[in-house]
Amino acid sequence: MGYAAARGGLDAILAAEELMRAKRDGGASPPLEISQLTERLNLAVDRVMGEAGLWAPDLAARALRQAEGDIIEAAHLLRAYRSTRPRLAAGLVTHADEIEVLRRIVPAYRVPPGPQLLGRTLDYVGRLLDDGTPSGPAHRPAATSGNGQASHPDHPDHPAATGTGTGGQAEDPARRSPARLLDLLRSQGMIRDRRRDDDPEPHDVTREPVRPGVPRSARLSVMARAETGALVNLWYRNILGPDGYIHEITLGEVRHGRLPVRVTHPVTGQPVRLGSVRVTEVEAIEDLDGPDEDRGVFDVGYGLCLGHNERKAIAMANLDIAVERDGGQSGLEQSVLMTTDGLDASGFLEHLKLPHYVTFRSMVDRKAAVRAAAGRPAPEQQATQQQTAQQQTAQQQTAGVTR
């Protein structure tokens, strides 16, 4: 019993689902293939994986298609999917120096240790709306990827994945595993040394909720899966907003590349490589200029997120060092930890669309109580007065008397 009686709401949501499905899967154009999303909208797919905190290009593309391109919705689908999955193993620690870079720039020096490798970037592509002419391999036979190779950099057949470099030219492998500027600066004694001797387990934000005072690993994890726009906004707010806490860093590394993923083999007990993930990694050099700080050295903030998303990793690195320097003096740490998750913020914002008539009735009750205490007319009486006033206004408007 009962189920049928409560069908009013169910019928409505089933109808809404059908309207969503009909528009998304209908229309005259051919259905979207997963490979189209991973190849042609790969930055959106990367962003979904980054904000979901899950490396799964095909699942992320499916989520993006199902969500009609809504990044947060797609990230939600991916995270909710992962909630149903048990945790079978934990990856072994991978040093970020194992990265095989697809792009690496060092704005801090003209000639840094290792190459300046511009790689694939929109940074210097003119922001000119194209004329709609397809520009794929078939239409540009002489261009870079005209050999039918997979175009998504995560695809195993992609030239970068085979270690042959782009364009099939022989290449020095060291170019793909460059030295770090930070190591050089550190050897020169230019960096405040915050490295620790113990090796604590990182704080797992998916298993232990965070709150101010958590270790740095929690802060970095939260930002790694934060919404890109939230981090960018928090950064900019603190640069230009009324309560700014931070100043601009100098970028020491901006890297996009692959990191291997390894687990312990359950039978042999040996490390075994499962594959790789693409990450964006940023090291942000901070000029220490506080009254209690050592003005003779720099400090460094760190950013790393899944996929190619430099905007996010840079904001993350700058906020990381800003929270460190702030030392709990302001609300910055709480802002970083508690307000940057896309699912949290969007979900709570949108919950305002839920029925709120129980709470609203209670508020109206208090308005009446305040009025009664002050001897003002009750809402009903005022409503009658207002109705009269509205009728008068309507009559005036009908007569063309408007302001």
Added chain:
Amino acid sequence: MTVAELAAPAGTGEFGHLDEQSKREIRSALLTAVAVPGYQVPFASREMPVARGWGSGGLQVTLAVIGPQDTIKVIDQGDDAGVNAANLRRLIVASTGVADTTDARAASIIQTRHRVPEDPLAPGQILVLQVPVPEPLRGVERDMRELRRMHAEADYSKIWVSLYEDLVRNGVITQSTGYPVLVGGRYVMATTPIPRWDVPRLHQAGFLSLFGAGREKRVYAVPPHTSVEPLAFEDVPFQVERTEGAACLLCGAAEAYLVEVPDRHAWICSDSDWCWRRRSPDDETGGGMREAADD
């Protein structure tokens, strides 16, 4: 259990949607919550198939405590047929196969957004309340580190001062729903936002109340037979919502939580099934509230 079973496609294997590890973790947090009434216990809130802020915390609590023998009732604002109630109900029923009902007396678990059913609930029944904001002191303190200290030391002076200032400025205490209460004489707790009408019904209740805040990753509880006292001054009594002369347009009830039909200057019960049963005492098919919206 085999690896193949563990890696089964989503939504096909697990009773109650979440994997067993997650459910055990939530139960563990709930046991702490029951042991320390009114204390907000952090838990690793999972991402659910509903958005944060849409009952994800209540849903996790329900799925962690539900068993195959349970009967579930889900209401939003007191209404079984509300769209969000219908959505949560279908998720719970689809992932567990449990029976559902609209009759609060027949349910072993009642998941609710912002109401306590009008029916007196019996010992053994569990009320799962969806919580948007679990922190009762947020209005008077924003810093989370300071909030922890205030709860730890039972330093509730700021909220008392804010109630006093409210009274002095406005002549009445203007807090509408989510009225702060002192639980078990120790912790100040946010009452989801249930209306003040429902607050006294938590006091020394025979049933168990579990509160789930998914977005803020907290659970808390009021165990049976626990004192729940609204923060109020001795000479200024706590007031529930009441409008002189108001009675339900459909069932005539005056002693129930009524919501307004503003353009008709009329009132209807927020608890739709209770209202329906008062009108049709002999009908066993269960209530519903579409009439109120339709007629």
